[in-house]
Amino acid sequence: MTDTLHLAGIGIGPFNLSIAALLDGINTSVRFFDSKPEFSWHPDLLLPGASLQTSFLKDLVTPVAPTNPHSFLAYLVAHKRFYAFLNAEQRAVSRQEFADYFSWVARRLPSLQFASGVSDVVFERDHFVLCIGEQKIKARNISVGTGRRPHVPACCQPHISAECFHALEIGRRQPDLRGKRVAVIGGGQTGAEIVLNLLDQQWGRCEQLLWLTRRPNLQPLDETPFTNEFFTPEYVSAFQQLPWQRRQRLVAEQKLASDGVSPQTLTQLYQRLYRQRYLDGSADLLQLLPNRELMALSRDQDFVLTVHDALHGDHSQYRADVIILCTGLSDAFPACLQSLRERLECDEQGRPRLDAQFRVGWDGPRHNRIYLLNAGRYSHGVAEQQLSLMAWRSACVINDLLGEPRFDIRSGGGLLDWQTPAVTEAVA
Numbered sequence: 001m002t003d004t005l006h007l008a009g010i011g012i013g014p015f016n017l018s019i020a021a022l023l024d025g026i027n028t029s030v031r032f033f034d035s036k037p038e039f040s041w042h043p044d045l046l047l048p049g050a051s052l053q054t055s056f057l058k059d060l061v062t063p064v065a066p067t068n069p070h071s072f073l074a075y076l077v078a079h080k081r082f083y084a085f086l087n088a089e090q091r092a093v094s095r096q097e098f099a100d101y102f103s104w105v106a107r108r109l110p111s112l113q114f115a116s117g118v119s120d121v122v123f124e125r126d127h128f129v130l131c132i133g134e135q136k137i138k139a140r141n142i143s144v145g146t147g148r149r150p151h152v153p154a155c156c157q158p159h160i161s162a163e164c165f166h167a168l169e170i171g172r173r174q175p176d177l178r179g180k181r182v183a184v185i186g187g188g189q190t191g192a193e194i195v196l197n198l199l200d201q202q203w204g205r206c207e208q209l210l211w212l213t214r215r216p217n218l219q220p221l222d223e224t225p226f227t228n229e230f231f232t233p234e235y236v237s238a239f240q241q242l243p244w245q246r247r248q249r250l251v252a253e254q255k256l257a258s259d260g261v262s263p264q265t266l267t268q269l270y271q272r273l274y275r276q277r278y279l280d281g282s283a284d285l286l287q288l289l290p291n292r293e294l295m296a297l298s299r300d301q302d303f304v305l306t307v308h309d310a311l312h313g314d315h316s317q318y319r320a321d322v323i324i325l326c327t328g329l330s331d332a333f334p335a336c337l338q339s340l341r342e343r344l345e346c347d348e349q350g351r352p353r354l355d356a357q358f359r360v361g362w363d364g365p366r367h368n369r370i371y372l373l374n375a376g377r378y379s380h381g382v383a384e385q386q387l388s389l390m391a392w393r394s395a396c397v398i399n400d401l402l403g404e405p406r407f408d409i410r411s412g413g414g415l416l417d418w419q420t421p422a423v424t425e426a427v428a
Contacts, residue, residue, distance in 0.1 A: 010032075010145070031113055213292065228257075
């Protein structure tokens with residue numbers, strides 16, 4: 001056993017990395033653990049042309065600590081490309097560059113410990129015990145940011161293989177798709193980026209490309225100014241006060257605020273298909289099928305996809321040699337917390353119930369806190385699983401952890417008033 005940490009972080013993705021960066025230099029005992037040998041951020045999706053859907057100013061620290069040395073601007077200056085970055089006038093920063101920024105910060109933080117996967121967490125008297133191989137780490141509080149898992153439709157699960165896989169694996173698989181019939185399932189940003197790379201023959205020239213999505217069209221990310229007000233602390237505060245059923249409905253209604261295709265990607269894709277159809281003479285390569293939902297998948301020599309057409313109400317079958325699933329991510333209860341699961345408070349759907357400071361309620365001592373990161377979509381709104389409010393959330397956690405307002409988390413408000421005005425009695 002080591003001395004008791006004030007905070008132990010489990011998982012070193014961007015969210016716990018943000019907390020570590022903001023705590024760097026603050027006199028408190030913290031350490032963050034991850035099974036990976038070094039920091040990485042969806043390395044298999046760092047495709048040519050893939051870009052962020054979030055402003056680079058919404059980095060690990062800047063929204064709450066603009067002078068922090070771990071900002072993206074500090075990264076640009078350190079790499080001697082600040083002016084070149086400005087001159088490039090990029091509408092969006094590439095995922096590759098932001099991933100490199102994250103790795104640069106991770107290499108600078110002494111509180112991170114890689115190759116140290118946490119297999120279990122138990123609670124003893126007044127502290128948590130993290131099991132890391134034969135090592136036991138004591139901590140008064142924990143922050144858990146173990147991420148989400150790839151969503152695989154039920155009909156595809158028996159067929160997962162080198163010919164049927166989630167897009168998150170494409171980088172490590174590097175499939176040879178020359179002469180293959182390829183089906184891409186899913187019409188979000190990842191699906192669009194995969195299709196663009198397939199059209200550019202990133203993995204060889206495929207014979208035929210089928211792209212289907214149950215969405216009614218290839219729908220753009222709504223990144224207009226008033227929609228972006230959903231990604232502000234003021235909206236989160238108002239959202240938390242709503243009844244549970246209303247919050248559920250709002251998350252569904254606001255889907256395209258966080259889960260659409262970037263308009264510039266759609267423009268690039270449309271222009272690419274225009275050239276293909278009218279100038280290159282290869283109009284038959286891509287078949288684009290919106291309003292289609294994959295209902296069944298079988299395999300003999302090749303895959304047979306049974307697809308429901310929601311527009312016409314009928315079913316069709318298609319054949320493919322390779323299936324690439326761009327079907328997003330699903331919430332996953334952290335495996336390391338299984339020993340504590342029955343002690344946690346959950347909502348009507350069995351999800352851990354978070355308070356305003358991102359603590360999950362539990363039957364243990366209140367001063368021993370469990371912070372869950374990336375688990376509050378239905379308690380804090382659509383911004384919770386995005387990078388947009390990452391630094392603000394980290395500041396909320398740190399202020400609560402330290403018991404003092406170390407960071408100013410008041411943003412000053414936007415142009416919309418989300419709060420219900422106080423009811424006052426009329427003056428006679």
